Amino acid sequence: xxxxxxxxxxxxxxxxxxxxxxxxxxxxxxxxxxxxxxxxxxxxxxxxxxxxxxxxxxxxxxxxxxxxxxxxxxxxxxxxxxxxxxxxxxxxxxxxxxxxxxxxxxxxxxxxxxxxxxxxxxxxxxxxxxxxxxxxxxxxxxxxxxxxxxxxxxxxxxxxxxxxxxxxxxxxxxxxxxxxxxxxxxxxxxxxxxxxxxxxxxxxxxxxxxxxxxxxxxxxxxxxxxxxxxxxxxxxxxxxxxxxxxxxxxxxxxxxxxxxxxxxxxxxxxxxxxxxxxxxxxxxxxxxxxxxxxxxxxxxxxxxxxxxxxxxxxxxxxxxxxxxxxxxxxxxxxxxxxxxxxxxxxxxxxxxxxxxxxxxxxxxxxxxxxxxxxxxxxxxxxxxxxxxxxxxxxxxxxxxxxxxxxxxxxxxxxxxxxxxxxxxxxxxxxxxxxxxxxxxxxxxxxxxxxxxxxxxxxxxxxxxxxxxxxxxxxxxxxxxxxxxxxxxxxxxxxxxxxxxxxxxxxxxxxxxxxxxxxxxxxxxxxxxxxxxxxxxxxxxxxxxxxxxxxxxxxxxxxxxxxxxxxxxxxxxxxxxxxxxxxxxxxxxxxxxxxxxxxxxxxxxxxxxxxxxxxxxxxxxxxxxxxxxxxxxxxxxxxxxxxxxxxx
Numbered sequence: 164x165x166x167x168x169x170x171x172x173x174x175x176x177x178x179x180x181x182x183x184x185x186x187x188x189x190x191x192x193x194x195x196x197x198x199x200x201x202x203x204x205x206x207x208x209x210x211x212x213x214x215x216x217x218x219x220x221x222x223x224x225x226x227x228x229x230x231x232x233x234x235x236x237x238x239x240x241x242x243x244x245x246x247x248x249x250x251x252x253x254x255x256x257x258x259x260x261x262x263x264x265x266x267x268x269x270x271x272x273x274x275x276x277x278x279x280x281x282x283x284x285x286x287x288x289x290x291x292x293x294x295x296x297x298x299x300x301x302x303x304x305x306x307x308x309x310x311x312x313x314x315x316x317x318x319x320x321x322x323x324x325x326x327x328x329x330x331x332x333x334x335x336x337x338x339x340x341x342x343x344x345x346x347x348x349x350x351x352x353x354x355x356x357x358x359x360x361x362x363x364x365x366x367x368x369x370x371x372x373x374x375x376x377x378x379x380x381x382x383x384x385x386x387x388x389x390x391x392x393x394x395x396x397x398x399x400x401x402x403x404x405x406x407x408x409x410x411x412x413x414x415x416x417x418x419x420x421x422x423x424x425x426x427x428x429x430x431x432x433x434x435x436x437x438x439x440x441x442x443x444x445x446x447x448x449x450x451x452x453x454x455x456x457x458x459x460x461x462x463x464x465x466x467x468x469x470x471x472x473x474x475x476x477x478x479x480x481x482x483x484x485x486x487x488x489x490x491x492x493x494x495x496x497x498x499x500x501x502x503x504x505x506x507x508x509x510x511x512x513x514x515x516x517x518x519x520x521x522x523x524x525x526x527x528x529x530x531x532x533x534x535x536x537x538x539x540x541x542x543x544x545x546x547x548x549x550x551x552x553x554x555x556x557x558x559x560x561x562x563x564x565x566x567x568x569x570x571x572x573x574x575x576x577x578x579x580x581x582x583x584x585x586x587x588x589x590x591x592x593x594x595x596x597x598x599x600x601x602x603x604x605x606x607x608x609x610x611x612x613x614x615x616x617x618x619x620x621x622x623x624x625x626x627x628x629x630x631x632x633x634x635x636x637x638x639x640x641x642x643x644x645x646x647x648x649x650x651x652x653x654x655x656x657x658x659x660x661x662x663x664x665x666x667x668x669x670x671x672x673x674x675x676x677x678x679x680x681x682x683x684x685x686x687x688x689x690x691x692x693x694x695x696x697x698x699x700x701x702x703x704x705x706x707x708x709x710x711x712x713x714x715x716x717x718x719x720x721x722x723x724x725x726x727x728x729x730x731x732x733x734x735x736x737x738x739x740x741x742x743x744x745x746x747x748x749x750x751x752x753x754x755x756x757x758x759x760x761x762x763x764x765x766x767x768x769x770x771x772x773x774x775x776x777x778x779x780x781x782x783x784x785x786x787x788x789x790x791x792x793x794x795x796x797x798x799x800x801x802x803x804x805x806x807x808x809x810x
Contacts, residue, residue, distance in 0.1 A: 299763035385765035388472030395450035426489035444509015473529035527571030534764025572707035592620030601656030632739035
């Protein structure tokens with residue numbers, strides 16, 4: 164059953180139409196037409212049954228509207244402008260100014276298409292700022308993809324060996340098997356190339372025979388298939404070096420910003436799984452074509468891909484029903500997905516190219532974390548190390564050099580800008596660094612670093628952590644996460660006194676004013692509720708690593724290195740992470756931004772068969788600790804809510 168509010172539900176919440184707004188009734192039959200004008204995109208006209216939301220109308224027809232909640236009315240990001248005045252919900256009033264409401268701005272998931280409408284859709288940020296490289300290790304170059312150039316003797320009455328035997332005899336060190344499409348091509352290619360050909364082999368499977376000597380041309384693509392962002396790296400398998408790299412927003416985004424909303428979509432709509440699988444394939448293929456174009460490589464020369472993604476993203480890419488992952492006891496269909504053809508997951512590369520999906524430890528510690536552990540050598544290093552991949556679902560790994568434990572903590576969307584009043588993804592206009600100087604002037608007391616060096620539009624995860632950490636540091640935010648009363652805050656930091664304001668009954672701290680006269684609601688600000696959202700997320704993460712430390716009988720000081728993985732970890736300030744209690748209280752030099760280690764692990768699996776075997780071995784070496792059935796989880800979670808204000 165959908166959580167999307169019905170028109171009747173919205174009415175009970177205080178829905179109201181602008182004075183004099185004409186709302187044309189529909190007779191309940193036929194269809195209504197929505198004309199979508201996508202800024203920087205393609206205009207589309209669609210027809211849908213009356214009563215469908217604008218968001219669903221767009222989603223069903225492949226039109227992407229920004230959302231992290233999947234159209235359930237909670238993230239306030241699906242902003243559209245509609246030419247016909249529509250009723251205004253309380254959620255619309257919390258999202259838009261009066262001028263914006265008058266101009267027709269509404270939340271698409273709460274705007275019902277009861278009549279023909281013209282809808283303007285803002286451009287979706289498809290290239291968010293993302294980490295494309297990370298901490299990795301040197302490997303011995305021995306890829307699964309091999310090429311052997313051979314010059315064969317022509318057949319004769321004295322030598323009537325079959326074409327296949329003639330070829331395999333020349334590659335006697337391998338026990339080759341062959342795909343049927345290769346047999347179909349073999350006789351023509353051999354004779355047109357005068358029996359001088361290159362055999363293309365993946366894991367001792369003959370996938371092609373190419374005319375002439377193409378042995379120097381062999382490529383593979385490593386994918387980090389993230390819930391939010393997908394990164395692709397084209398590799399030259401002859402040298403082991405990257406050729407090009409690209410990233411983009413996962414095209415599944417309109418179905419929700421986290422795995423739970425996407426799993427829920429498949430449970431509520433029988434057609435959603437097919438659409439999500441198709442969107443995963445489109446995302447991967449678009450990136451594959453992009454890195455090939457940028458690298459000057461024919462896509463048909465890409466013979467293998469490796470995909471590192473969490474368990475849900477992997478299941479969706481393969482078209483496997485993810486429902487069991489979203490309900491207790493959280494069971495995967497398989498921890499070791501089969502190697503499939505790249506074409507089976509929507510990629511247009513070599514027709515017989517293989518796609519290897521990383522194995523997963525559990526429903527919420529997936530292949531991306533296994534790839535990250537491979538890249539960082541969690542099973543090789545004898546130091547005590549803590550690995551944290553911060554996101555909506557936070558994965559945590561702890562190793563004392565002998566035993567490796569892993570777990571997952573439900574951190575929520577705050578670290579990715581979700582559920583934050585002025586939150587946004589790490590794209591142009593997002594505040595990513597905040598510095599406060601209480602001794603400065605009103606003009607210099609707040610220093611912001613904005614992605615793209617443009618006017619601030621919102622606050623991304625790293626900026627949120629910085630802002631809260633800075634307010635804790637100077638004392639205008641107490642240990643419980645409460646803004647100090649105005650008089651006390653003004654006494655501590657007079658240069659920041661005019662930054663405190665109220666929107667309705669809620670206190671906010673203004674980070675950026677478009678103009679000196681701007682109302683607080685029109686500014687980029689941090690609200691009291693935003694602080695609470697961050698507290699819940701950081702408490703879940705801190706509870707996770709605290710319980711793992713207890714499992715191994717360790718203290719904070721025993722940790723010799725903390726690895727912050729993923730795009731968020733790459734841009735998170737270590738000092739801010741310590742300040743709010745997101746990571747153990749350690750010297751900042753022990754905290755390393757590890758970057759896109761999932762992508763690095765995927766590269767390693769393509770470059771070395773030995774490393775691929777090592778990834779599978781981690782399934783036996785790592786113990787998964789389930790937090791949801793721990794009786795002490797709630798008590799420890801409450802203990803971790805406060806900010807460590809001392810020191």
